[in-house]
Amino acid sequence: PMESDPDGWVMFSTFRDLPYDALTLLENVLDSSHIPYTHHQSVGNRKNAGPMVDLEILETGKPGFYATWPEGPRRGQLGQQFTTFVAPSLMWHDVTSEKFGRTLTVVYATPIRKGECRLFARFPFKFNSKLPSFLIGLSPRWYTHLRNNGVLEDDQIFLHLQERALAARDAESYGQACYMPSEGDRFVVEFRRWVRDYAADPFPNQPLPREWSQPDLLDRYHSHTQHCGSCRSALKRVQQLKRGSLIVGAIALCLYPVMSAIVATPSLLTGILYSLIPLTTGGLWLWLNSLEQQFFKGREIPPRNLPEK
Structure with a gap:
């Protein structure tokens, strides 16, 4: 057509x-x-x-x-x-x-x-x-x-x-x-x-x-991802972002004690900022990890079997 x-x-x-x-x-x-x-x-x-x-x-x-x-x-x-x-x-x-x-x-x-x-x-x-x-x-x-x-x-x-x-x-x-x-x-x-x-x-x-087996039936990586240029590249970027979020969160956690030693009394805003960074990067890591898994395997429970709101 x-x-x-x-x-x-x-x-x-x-x-x-x-x-x-x-x-x-x-x-x-x-x-x-x-x-x-x-x-x-x-x-x-x-x-x-x-x-x-x-x-x-x-x-x-x-x-x-x-x-x-x-x-x-x-x-x-x-x-x-x-x-x-x-x-x-x-x-x-x-x-x-x-x-x-x-x-x-x-x-x-x-x-x-x-x-x-x-x-x-x-x-x-x-x-x-x-x-x-x-x-x-x-x-x-x-x-x-x-x-x-x-x-x-x-x-x-x-x-x-x-x-x-x-x-x-x-x-x-x-x-x-x-x-x-x-x-x-x-x-x-x-x-x-x-x-x-x-x-x-x-x-x-x-x-x-x-x-x-069920894991084989729900496999996405070998049946699609590894053969797909778009999904393969996206998976690589997701994995890089996961590592980056861990590094940024770890740096923030390590720098806070150093900053506290240099500055006797850090401001409230500084304390909040240094607390939010690891929380944000941790949340980002969890979301990226969930996204990463979608390139490897499918859902065990199809949407039709989930409880409706």
């Missing part, structure tokens, strides 16, 4: 190695019905959930399919959704809202080996107002990557486990193993039909590797 209408777009992009098949990734992103539930309090909200009706496959065949959801996400607030799957590994949702503008969610699913794939995702926006584009331009790339990693981790663990649950029932077809009676499942059903009809499994008859 951007080739035919190239002007005025702003875009986020990210990538990550994921602990499940490319087919599982494509099935997941084609399924718009899971967004309000699985991604509640990240990019979704349960309040926006509702019946998905009138989903229609407009064109289908070996090259993929083209489909529509007339109401669209958020109970129609974002406008009609058009979904395109270009075989074997590209899909996008295209939504245009009179209020907000046009939004695309584009996913390239690249197989690595059985049970692993690499995601390349792009999020082009064309807003009706210039302000959102300006604000997006101010957002550091590494910051958007941290947020995107959090969204992926909302369902990363159970998609990994889902594959193994399905593999344990390998005598059954996908349609027999999964009960999908809802209209909201139509895109997933069509995708699985395409996989079956065109023998599209990139690793047929290969067993899945062992089940990963």
